[in-house]
Amino acid sequence: TQLRYIDFSNNGFIDYVNGQPFGAEKLEYLNFINNGITGAEQAIFSTNMAFLKILLLGHNKLGMNLGSFNTSELETLQVLDLSFNEISVIPKDFFSRFPSLKQVNLTGNNISHLDVELSALDNLELLNLSRNSIRTLSSPMRNELDSLNHPLRLVLTGNPLSCECQDLTSIDWLMKSDVSIASKPYLTCQDSWNGVYNLDTLDIEELRKKCFPN
Numbered sequence: 001t002q003l004r005y006i007d008f009s010n011n012g013f014i015d016y017v018n019g020q021p022f023g024a025e026k027l028e029y030l031n032f033i034n035n036g037i038t039g040a041e042q043a044i045f046s047t048n049m050a051f052l053k054i055l056l057l058g059h060n061k062l063g064m065n066l067g068s069f070n071t072s073e074l075e076t077l078q079v080l081d082l083s084f085n086e087i088s089v090i091p092k093d094f095f096s097r098f099p100s101l102k103q104v105n106l107t108g109n110n111i112s113h114l115d116v117e118l119s120a121l122d123n124l125e126l127l128n129l130s131r132n133s134i135r136t137l138s139s140p141m142r143n144e145l146d147s148l149n150h151p152l153r154l155v156l157t158g159n160p161l162s163c164e165c166q167d168l169t170s171i172d173w174l175m176k177s178d179v180s181i182a183s184k185p186y187l188t189c190q191d192s193w194n195g196v197y198n199l200d201t202l203d204i205e206e207l208r209k210k211c212f213p214n
Helices: 063-069 139-146 165-176 204-211
Strands: 005-007 029-031 054-056 079-081 103-105 126-128 153-155 188-190 196-198
Touching: 139 165, 165 204
Parallel strands: 005 029, 029 054, 054 079, 079 103, 103 126, 126 153
Antiparallel strands: 188 196
């Protein structure tokens, strides 16, 4: 009998993950939630874990060491939880190394700027960026999202979205994009005069006139 499910969650003593669980060649589910993990040796995600589908790493401290999980061997991974990990920067090619991803959870990090490649993720269904520090989505990131040829649900709730004059293009995209924006009627943004608007009722043309009267 080979292991298919391992739950190491809530131990609180795992600082750095190394080595590989014995008999994990058929492992499909691996849970390291809430352990204070700061990094991991690439060896733990070797080709012997070629069946892994769910990897839960929420509530750790990966932060600056996120790159230590950059491995191309997790080609079957479908669910990746990196929530509450003090992450501020994600390597541009990070997700492209997990081509089977369906769900990515980045809730509760410190991300203010997102510039990642998604075009290789033909199965991506959910990108959860809630409760970060995102004020605007850059033009390259919007283009990356628009390039997807399948439905995607994007979660941005709990971010300090900006509808200041220089950010109106991003807000306009959020209002009109074919990407499914979760809870769009409840998203708000703040303008250059500290006014707060609900995206569902925002008159962006009026705001443009206010920003650029001539």
